[in-house]
Amino acid sequence: MNIHEYQAKTLLKSCGMPVPEGHVAHSAAEAKDIARSLPGDVFVVKAQIHAGGRGAGKYVGEPATGGVRLARSVGEVETFACEMIDRTLVTKQTGPEGRLVRKLYVEAGCQIGRELYLSLLVDREKRRLTIVTSQDGGMDIEDVAAKTPERVLTASIDPGMGFQEWQARDLAVRLELRGKQIRQFIQVLRAAYDTFTTYDASLVEINPLVVTKDGDLLALDAKMSFDESAFFRHRDLEDLRDENEEDPREQEAARFGLSYIGLDGTIGCMVNGAGLAMATMDIINAEGEQPANFLDVGGGASREKVAAAFRILLADPKVEGVLVNIFGGIMRCDVIADAVIGASHEVGLKVPLVVRLAGTNVEEGLTMLKESGLPLIVADDLGDAARKIVAAVRSGRKS
Known part of the structure; x- marks a missing residue:
């Protein structure tokens, strides 16, 4: 979990770190009042988002630039705060969509x-x-x-x-x-x-x-x-968590105890086991495409947990195809198949789906998939699964 600059400084200061005096503001008027209470006549106004490169950042649709501004008067603090708060700041770490600035940190300047x-x-x-x-x-x-x-x-x-x-x-x-x-x-x-x-x-x-x-x-x-x-x-x-700064997909995954990290690719992956998940991502890369996520449902996930994972994958607009790769040890393949079928009917399967199952109750799971009526593709092994999902995604782009 990441936290904001002002929160980090509070923790560091409690352990003896020397930091400039400052306070968090949620409005331009509050920023102005804070500046009046600080020593000196030079102030720094900082956008509080979970991303680096704020100083060189730019605001979407706004002429003002910079998520870190040096103000030489209380009036400038208010002006800068008006230009920064409730604006979307784009930095090299936010991506082109940027982050909405909901709060500012106003602190005393120094030489x-x-x-x-x-x-x-x-x-x-x-x-x-x-x-x-x-x-x-x-x-x-x-x-x-x-x-x-x-x-x-x-x-x-x-x-x-x-x-x-x-x-x-x-x-x-x-x-x-x-x-x-x-x-x-x-x-x-x-x-x-x-x-x-x-x-x-x-x-x-x-x-x-x-x-x-x-x-x-x-x-x-x-x-x-x-x-x-x-x-x-x-x-x-936990009280320091700012859910506005977190990926909503990761928040949803956390509610169900899923290990999920959103990535920039187009092939959604649902796997049980971190090592198998990494291998799945690697082989997708080797086939020339990029994974859209890391998603480990764990070794003993319930039907509800697996269904939630599948819903998260299908809700991602970047996902052009889904690869389910399960090796059933503690996890039973028929449970996976049941959850995938249920979630597909619930959400609506609009992208190619390739499923590779191996292990406990694999025959039952494969039979359920084949009799489900869903337009899914069953793979024999991991290499076969990666080739099939990549081919399906590329075919979908051409059509």
Whole structure:
């Protein structure tokens, strides 16, 4: 689960992270009142959406640009807020459809001396929490790593020892921080680490972490993601969820306990087991098409759960064909067949459907499919299924 910048800063601040003073606004009038309460006469107005690249973003059908605006008066804060709120902001991470800006974050401005990058994430190869930092803040770290990899610094945290100040001190020196800035960097990294481990985060990113003209470190932007598997320990984090920022298909899938991730392709996939789902997606790619989703119904899904998964697939307007690939161990093939038949009749099957079944009660399942009267295609194995759904989709485009 992702959260907004203002929410991430609240969590980080509670663990000792230095952040600018700011508050969230839901209207231009509220943004103006917040600016009046902040110190100084320079303010930053930020669109709150779950996407990066806000500063270079553009609004659909509007002349105003930029999801991050620098205001030099309270009046400008109100003007910018009017131009930003309730507008659709398009960034390189939102796709062309953009995201509707429902709230803004208004915070006190600062004089920036340098911009650094800092993040904590899980390195799955090393099986350790890893610190990533760079002198090139305010940029996409992927671009920095691709063009100047030597400027990206990393350090792994031993899970038995936890965060060590010497690691922060070493990184601070390599970032060319001096004097009090080294002590502040240790505080910043400690706060990021404590926030990460306290809330079972999967990512804590501060970009940029700035050195002000006064020589102080300040987290100017923040991004956090969480491992939802740990939410039973953090019920309060559920309150930070903004469903307006989430894919409605993923919300529907979550209600039924389905593992679903929407993608950009045209072939919907329903599979039981994460490994089999990945293999199915790979073989569709190998046949020259793209999967529209990752969808794992699990090993022991009920008829209702499978039917819900099928409805989600068919409701996606990008889907030009559906591939059902089930290996029945705990999951029975006749249950899958019954659910697919029921959902197809309920929703209406308007795209090609290829079904590959193997395992428990496979003969019963195949008999049910053949006698259903549905215009579906039965496949013998995964390769056969991928070839058949790709051929059917391409044939549909020509007709």
